[in-house]
Amino acid sequence: MTFSLLALGAAFALVLPVELPDKTLIATLVLTTRYRAWPVFIGVTAAFAVQCVIAVAFGSALTLLPPQLVAAVVALMFGIGAFMLLREGFRKVDQGEDDAAGAGEQEVPAWRATLTSFGVLFAAEWGDASQLAIAALTARYAAPLEVGLGAFLALVTVAAIAVLVGRKVRHRLPTHLIQRVAGGVFTVFALLAAGQAVFGG
Structure with a gap:
């Protein structure tokens, strides 16, 4: 069996712009913006690795998972994240903590x-477009290793970009402001997922 660069390249090229x-x-x-960069990168990379393995292993069978159940889990995870971020953001201001030194790093x-x-990224990736794309490409090329590797590299590239941007932003803005905005973003994700869980679609 030969290594399929075509399958690897196709997975990378498809997943990267989607994510x-x-x-x-x-x-x-x-x-x-909330935690140190390396633990975040390790956590999200591990989540991507597990999700890629699952997508490749089960292929198109992933589409049979109840979408409303998936959406409910995603809503719960983002809801918890929003609560933690907003609580921390408002608590810092109430206590009069100084954000000048080491802003952003918890x-x-x-x-x-x-x-x-x-946990956050593992839940967020369930039923995502990239996961379905991995399953479809695995079925098309019959090259699970190459498709999984290409998709994983694309996801890690996206994570690296996000971590680098997050590090730059974290040191330029007050911690409480970052956490409030982040909490708002997570709240929007939670509400969208909750709407999907309740109404379907």
């Missing part, structure tokens, strides 16, 4: 930031 304007990039960027254990990032 660039998607919630994957935004969620990773938001997480980077003093939390690396393992916690990694697990949080993994």
